[in-house]
Amino acid sequence: GQNIDQPTEMTATEGAIVQINCTYQTSGFNGLFWYQQHAGEAPTFLSYNVLDGLEEKGRFSSFLSRSKGYSYLLLKELQMKDSASYLCAVRGSPAGTALIFGKGTTLSVSS
């Protein structure tokens, strides 16, 4: 079967660092995506990993370990506007197929 697990909820304070973990078991692997989704809005693309290692993009970084079926999204210098749901999604095989999404992690940032 195909399964993507991520924590349901997380809380943090402004200026802090938070790490959102994602583990996956899928038939085939052609990349892992992180999306941000504010309540009532569309998911917006944050990051993409297909090779092992860390990808950094401003305050956001994403890490992938294919052998462990594990990824994390790291958010630094948290701001109130980072309060949102963060979706981990895996593209299985063959390449070009649709994404399989986790249920999302709701992050609440407080002052």
Place this chain on the structure above:
Amino acid sequence: EAGVVQSPRYKIIEKKQPVAFWCNPISGHNTLYWYRQNLGQGPELLIRYENEEAVDDSQLPKDRFSAERLKGVDSTLKIQPAELGDSAVYLCASSLGYGTDTQYFGPGTRLTVL
């Protein structure tokens, strides 16, 4: 560059009524996806188009759902008749296609079936 456009944004109907959603993908994007997102869940694929061809519709409940993508651009998703369990957000996404590229989502249509 304009993003993925969807309409309507909200729709409230009574059960057994028909409903249709429209999507205009990003210009030049060959691949179009329809996803359904239930409350507290991640999006789940309903159908994927490569140009005008439906290449993955295994998750589409074909007894009541239908979709088309005429001329390989705009797409319409229809439900007839709607059931209470169809209440969800219907998301359209598009990508350049033919490879490991990023999908971009529209704002979605929030359907409520009473």
